[in-house]
Amino acid sequence: MGDSGVRIDGNTLRLPGGVAVRFIRTLRLPETGTHPLPPGLGEFPVRRVADYPDTVPEAWRARGGVLLPVYLREAMWLSFGGTAQPAALQVGVGKVCAVSGEPWSDRLSRKPQNYVVLPRQPWLDGINSGKGTVRQFVAVPLGLGATVEGQVTGEEVWGGVQLQSFPLTDAELAKWREEEQRRAERARVAGASTGGYGGVVPMAPMAMAAPSAQPGGAGGPQRSGAAMGLGVGGAMRQEVYKDDRPLTAWAERPAGRVFVHLVTPPEWRRITGEAPPPSPVDRAAYTRAGLPWFDYFDQDAEDLAPTDPLAAVQPVGDWLGDDHEPWQAPGSGQVKPLTGKPVEDGDW
16 A cells, blocks of 8 residues: 555545546436536545544555545536646546446546546536536445446446546646746736645555455454445536547556545444535425526537447436436526636736
8 A cells, every 4th residue: 555646635636747626516417308517515525544444444445545425316526626737537436437438447548538638627527428418426325236337347346436647748748838838928827826735645456356244353244334336317418528639648657546435424424433414405495596507518629429338327216216306497597607718817
């Protein structure tokens, strides 16, 4: 087990190369139809596995990384705001690529593309379904077969979320910095600081198979940790952008990676001693209150085509049944357009 190069800054994961990732709570979409982007309802708290060696499952200690609490059928999205420079980021759900549907790999690929390009990709709300849409990330327990991992691979071994970052090569990064300096001089804008760093996130080989239950320190069976994985919910309008750089622009090997364990709220309390976040907001009440939904479109970007492995993934409702949560579509005035260009910071 060693240093993964990943740090925690508050609830933000910072991977080498200036990559910033936050996990955002959100409203779960209906599983039929295509919807605007749901709002962010606050960050999931993130903690280091290494800080709880006596209460996390043995398999989690072996994998290292971080943990966060999530409710059954709660939806989430990944925010990449604050990423400091271009990077290729792989996102795995149970070690299945959320972009390509292919098995987890330590190499970048373009046929099909198995990563998102930051900071061009501002966020990711779900698996790539192509044609300008993604299907929302929704938490489900392992063992039912409802996760993306279970449906694509036929087994549920890993769960959680996996992140791996690839920076530009030294030559490409130098070229980008020169271009940024010229742009900054023209716009009279200075680069923003990426902020401080917190504790180190330990890394262990992800290729290690999950061990079967073994006797624990008290002589009883090892707790599973009520591990969770990600299935899919409804569709929303969101592009997963095609990389416009050659593959040779990126480093051949990842600069850092992290395993994100998803845990039920009761287990979160047992492991960390902290109270879990309150239960998710009711989406009908949110809409009735007139609060905003969002629409984002970047006319200069090209969306990735859907891939066969992810096209066959069924929504969690097909496995768990209808939860009968009421749905009220937002009115046209509630859907707020978002600009297609990133907002840049400068001298204050």
